[in-house]
Amino acid sequence: MDHYKKVIKTRMLLLVIPMVFAVSLGIYDVFLVSPELKDSFIFGFQCGAVTACGLMAAILFLRYRVILRDEKKLTLEFNKENDERLKAIRAKAGLPMIFVTSALMIIAGIIAAYFNATIFIVLTAAAVCQMMISAVVKLIYMRKM
Amino acid sequence: MQSTLDKLCKVRYAISAKSALQIGGAFLKTKIAELRKSKKMSQEELALAIGVTRQTITSIEVEKYTASLPLAFKIAHYFGMAIEDVFDFSEYTD
Numbered sequence: 001m002d003h004y005k006k007v008i009k010t011r012m013l014l015l016v017i018p019m020v021f022a023v024s025l026g027i028y029d030v031f032l033v034s035p036e037l038k039d040s041f042i043f044g045f046q047c048g049a050v051t052a053c054g055l056m057a058a059i060l061f062l063r064y065r066v067i068l069r070d071e072k073k074l075t076l077e078f079n080k081e082n083d084e085r086l087k088a089i090r091a092k093a094g095l096p097m098i099f100v101t102s103a104l105m106i107i108a109g110i111i112a113a114y115f116n117a118t119i120f121i122v123l124t125a126a127a128v129c130q131m132m133i134s135a136v137v138k139l140i141y142m143r144k145m
Numbered sequence: 146m147q148s149t150l151d152k153l154c155k156v157r158y159a160i161s162a163k164s165a166l167q168i169g170g171a172f173l174k175t176k177i178a179e180l181r182k183s184k185k186m187s188q189e190e191l192a193l194a195i196g197v198t199r200q201t202i203t204s205i206e207v208e209k210y211t212a213s214l215p216l217a218f219k220i221a222h223y224f225g226m227a228i229e230d231v232f233d234f235s236e237y238t239d
Contacts, residue, residue: 075193085201085210145210 001071004078008064015061022054042113042120049106085145093138102127172208174233180224195219 029047037043067073080086090096109123181191188206192199197216204210205220212220212232221228 076198079192079196080198082196083198083201084213084216085204086198145204 001074001078004074005068008068008074008077012061012064015057015064018053018057019061022050022057025050026054040114041117042110045113045124046110049110089138089141089145092141093134095134095138098130098134102131173211174208174236175205176231176233177202177220178206180226180231184224191223194223 026047029043029050033043067077105123105127109120109127112123113120177191181188188202189199192202195202195216196219201210205212217228217232221231224231
């Protein structure tokens, strides 16, 4: 379990990166960004996406902190991560690659939005659709297995 | 050199093993629930001892999921029994 504790601590350190990124981008967006860019439709989406990433990282960070303090919760979390049935369900739902590709598509969509709005909409919709399908498949297998 | 018959046997074995262990196939009957109750253990306690989630123990008990060989071995070892005494292989030994 000591090795798993180290893994959790490393993850917590890595989670600091999106949190710092979200805060610094938030400061930039509020105080330094040009008014023309603030008027563009992509600006709101980008702000929302970055804030959501930062918040999710913060929640996960706090969760890991709680887990590290409680030995039973740590064991339960370890079992949950290494459970063969859950691993099989995740594999059937295409995780974690669906999540990675969706995140990449959304990032690509945000960049593309500065040149063409249609590409942004298509990429974002496709990413959301594939994440939803993956979630539905996961739910189905959670009931089936 | 592998003969065609060897290859066919391997394919046939893989298909039947898959159907026996996974979707569409029959799932192994187990005596885990009885053994657990005789030891007055909850599913959560057993799951913690084996190193899986409570839901996995439930799924194995209600025959919705077939445990892998290492997990089956862990369960049998925990109860101090042989695998064939905990899991019912009678359907596959004929």
